[in-house]
Amino acid sequence: MRSDLEASEDDETPPRPACPNCGEPVAVVTAVGPxxxxxxxxxxSVTPGLLKREH
Structure with a gap:
């Protein structure tokens, strides 16, 4: 029996955007200024809004 909270094999999660500095996947960007x-x-250190997630 599958819970609604469990991911199914049919669900596709888009890949995380790459950090422009090191290339690692980025989960969150915290803005500390404009x-x-x-x-x-x-x-x-990155510019907020620079990373875009592919849909």
Whole structure:
């Protein structure tokens, strides 16, 4: 029996965008200013809004 919270094999999760500095997948960008942010989990400094997720 499958729970609604479990992912099925038919579900496709788009890939995470790559960090422009190190190439690691980025899960979250925390904005600390209008032009300054930190990518997580790599910790690189990035511009917020620079990374776009492919749909």
């Amino acid at each position: 032009h300054t942010g930190t990518a997580s989990p790599c910790g690189c």
